[in-house]
Amino acid sequence: MRIGSGVDVHAFGPGDHVMLGGVRVPHSHGVVAHSDGDVVLHALTDALLGAAGLGDIGQHFRDTDPRWKGADSQHFVRATLDMLRARRLRVGNADVTVLAETPKLAPVREAICRRLEALLEVAPGAVNVKATTTEKLGFLGRGEGIAAQAVVLLLADAD
Numbered sequence: 001m002r003i004g005s006g007v008d009v010h011a012f013g014p015g016d017h018v019m020l021g022g023v024r025v026p027h028s029h030g031v032v033a034h035s036d037g038d039v040v041l042h043a044l045t046d047a048l049l050g051a052a053g054l055g056d057i058g059q060h061f062r063d064t065d066p067r068w069k070g071a072d073s074q075h076f077v078r079a080t081l082d083m084l085r086a087r088r089l090r091v092g093n094a095d096v097t098v099l100a101e102t103p104k105l106a107p108v109r110e111a112i113c114r115r116l117e118a119l120l121e122v123a124p125g126a127v128n129v130k131a132t133t134t135e136k137l138g139f140l141g142r143g144e145g146i147a148a149q150a151v152v153l154l155l156a157d158a159d
């Protein structure tokens with residue numbers, strides 16, 4: 001078994017939605033990002049890479065690479081899972097926390113869980129998604145952006 005964690009932050013900018021876990025969530029702002037700026041998938045990708053000892057998302061998917069301009073961040077997770085499979089590693093479970101004042105996660109939480117379960121090819125219940133505010137404190141509390149944290153457990157074939 002191997003454990004990994006990941007964190008990602010994006011500033012809000014012009015737009016009418018944010019992507020969270022591959023789900024389009026209507027919002028008063030978009031995010032400033034090279035890719036689609038999905039903080040959940042970026043944190044998850046970093047957690048997967050970290051658990052496997054494979055560095056971080058920036059090393060594998062540079063944010064200056066024109067290939068990733070506006071990219072669907074599900075690609076980063078899928079490509080990372082390919083690397084894990086080559087090392088005979090698979091996802092046991094994942095726990096994700098979204099930190100933001102808005103958008104509220106309750107209406108989309110289940111949809112994000114189902115999307116992540118499908119993406120990670122795990123059984124129902126193996127992905128948990130939580131949300132918290134920062135009690136109006138700091139840049140998240142002022143509504144300047146959105147953050148996510150992810151923790152994953154990887155299982156080896158031998159586990």
Ligand code: MG
Pocket residue numbers: 008009010037038039042
């Ligand atoms: Mg990011």
